Amino acid sequence: MFQRLKSLFQRIGSQSKASHSEKQSRTYTIRNGEFVKTDEVFDAWTSQDLDKMKQALHTKTNPVDRHFLLMGIVDQTYKQRQDNDGARQLCAAVAEQHIEEFPKIKPALVKSLDGILPRVTTFQKYATLLTEQGDFQRAIEICETALSHGLRDGTKSDFEGRINRIKKKAKAANA
Numbered sequence: 001m002f003q004r005l006k007s008l009f010q011r012i013g014s015q016s017k018a019s020h021s022e023k024q025s026r027t028y029t030i031r032n033g034e035f036v037k038t039d040e041v042f043d044a045w046t047s048q049d050l051d052k053m054k055q056a057l058h059t060k061t062n063p064v065d066r067h068f069l070l071m072g073i074v075d076q077t078y079k080q081r082q083d084n085d086g087a088r089q090l091c092a093a094v095a096e097q098h099i100e101e102f103p104k105i106k107p108a109l110v111k112s113l114d115g116i117l118p119r120v121t122t123f124q125k126y127a128t129l130l131t132e133q134g135d136f137q138r139a140i141e142i143c144e145t146a147l148s149h150g151l152r153d154g155t156k157s158d159f160e161g162r163i164n165r166i167k168k169k170a171k172a173a174n175a
Contacts, residue, residue: 031062031112045069050076057094063108070098071122078125081132088129095126099145106149117150124153127162136170 027038044056045068053073061069077084077091098105099122110117123146130139143159143166153159 031064032108036062039065041065041069045072048072048076054090063105064112066101067098067105067109067120070094070101071120074098074122074125078129081129091129092126095122095129098122099126099142102149119154120146120149120151123151123159124162127166131166131169134173136166136173139166 027043028035029038029042030036039061040059041056041061042065044052045065047053050073053069053076056069057073073094074091077087077094080087081091102120106117123142127139127142127146130136130142140163143163146153147159151159153162155161157164
């Protein structure tokens with residue numbers, strides 16, 4: 001680790017052609033055990049600025065930053081779903097995209113977090129949104145997909161309990 005830090009500082013120091021302000025604006029993070037310069041996607045998701053995140057949505061990046069960008073957009077739009085139809089639609093679209101991309105994202109995420117799979121709020125928030133919209137079958141499918149990835153939702157009954165609650169709501173809605 002010390003050698004990597006030393007090497008990084010030597011590379012930064014040797015880039016004397018860059019202006020002082022450019023050097024100060026550079027930020028780095030660790031990806032796959034290496035220091036890498038952050039990109040537009042990293043800057044967007046760490047800013048929590050929805051407009052910045054939406055602009056970065058089509059920017060190519062590493063899977064870890066892609067994950068946090070997609071989850072960040074879902075988190076932000078989910079909060080606005082009751083009062084803003086556009087936010088609700090964006091939340092659903094990005095949640096679908098995140099869930100579709102998750103099989104490719106998951107290995108990099110686990111590797112980056114030393115074998116730990118974090119809570120992925122996209123699944124539970126999207127299942128809630130779908131339930132609110134009366135799309136009970138798709139909400140159950142999202143919960144089952146989360147379970148297939150080994151995800152937990154942070155509640156006592158986990159995704160299994162969420163599925164049971166959705167089934168009860170579906171039954172009540174059809175009665």
